[in-house]
Amino acid sequence: MASDYLWFEGIPFPHTGYRIEDIRSIRDEFVVRDEDVITLSYSKSGTNWVIEIVSTIHTNGDPSWVQSVAKWFHSQWIETSAGYECVKNMKEPRFYTSHLPSQLFPKSFFNSKAKVIYVNRNPRDVLTSGFYYWRTVNYVKHPETFEQYFEWFLQGNVVFGSWFDHIHGWLQMRGKENFLMISYEELHQDIRASVEKISQFLGKKLGPEELNSVLKNVSFEVMKNNKMSNFSLLPDRFMDHSKGKLMRKGVIGDWKHHFTVAQSEIFDKIYEKKMAGLPQGLFPWE
Numbered sequence: 001m002a003s004d005y006l007w008f009e010g011i012p013f014p015h016t017g018y019r020i021e022d023i024r025s026i027r028d029e030f031v032v033r034d035e036d037v038i039t040l041s042y043s044k045s046g047t048n049w050v051i052e053i054v055s056t057i058h059t060n061g062d063p064s065w066v067q068s069v070a071k072w073f074h075s076q077w078i079e080t081s082a083g084y085e086c087v088k089n090m091k092e093p094r095f096y097t098s099h100l101p102s103q104l105f106p107k108s109f110f111n112s113k114a115k116v117i118y119v120n121r122n123p124r125d126v127l128t129s130g131f132y133y134w135r136t137v138n139y140v141k142h143p144e145t146f147e148q149y150f151e152w153f154l155q156g157n158v159v160f161g162s163w164f165d166h167i168h169g170w171l172q173m174r175g176k177e178n179f180l181m182i183s184y185e186e187l188h189q190d191i192r193a194s195v196e197k198i199s200q201f202l203g204k205k206l207g208p209e210e211l212n213s214v215l216k217n218v219s220f221e222v223m224k225n226n227k228m229s230n231f232s233l234l235p236d237r238f239m240d241h242s243k244g245k246l247m248r249k250g251v252i253g254d255w256k257h258h259f260t261v262a263q264s265e266i267f268d269k270i271y272e273k274k275m276a277g278l279p280q281g282l283f284p285w286e
């Protein structure tokens, strides 16, 4: 049985690759720069997809960067100890990633012009994706069953804490010029328009060929077969590749094959309660 989590201020983190003193220092001391570009998400929301989009927009559609440099070197997860060390020493332009809830994010960000792309996804699919992903690693606790993971997810007793708290925290940035919210579902439904939206947000104008090349290189099939993107290069101590893959199904609505009718009703009730007060139709899955 994999052991429990590393806890910091009520938020569970994986207990390997993370240190309390780093997470505290990221919040209190790390200086975000105006030029930084940050991909933010609750884990399993399509983070890697957006990283790939941002990276290939940056290179004007040239895939050589994402094909030759592992993901965690070109857009480090800042809250990991290795990522933090790397981002601190990175030269501009800095691209990095985070699953941190807003209260643990670098305080300096909130007075900066750094650009954040916050990707979100139907939490039912986030839950389903997380169930499969987290059992590939031995540094978070494993549920015995889907039912148990379902309960943990609703309690926020999973890595990075409650999905509901995460989204509420970051929604406070909605409408700010340097904050772009995009959903996994939007990416799926119209990847061309989504890439154009992201490139406009980043202040990049792509020509038709460049845009087509971005679209080609961020497809599920291409990313799945790119060892720099698909996590297959992660050492065994971080991921047991025989138990699952980052690029699992890449679809919308897989939760329907996992939730029972009763679970679906329970989820809907909790969702309704926790998301009360937000404008109707804010998210495409509603």
Ligand code: PPS
Pocket: 041, 042, 043, 044, 045, 046, 047, 048, 049, 125, 128, 129, 130, 132, 218, 219, 220, 221, 223, 246, 247, 248, 249, 250, 251, 254
């Ligand atoms: S992580 O480890 O938390 O950063 O994971 P994250 O990247 O946020 O989420 C992984 C899920 O995103 C899917 N994915 C994609 N779907 C469609 N197209 C592309 N290009 C793509 N890239 C990643 C991936 O398959 C995981 O979802 P599931 O439902 O598990 O397949």
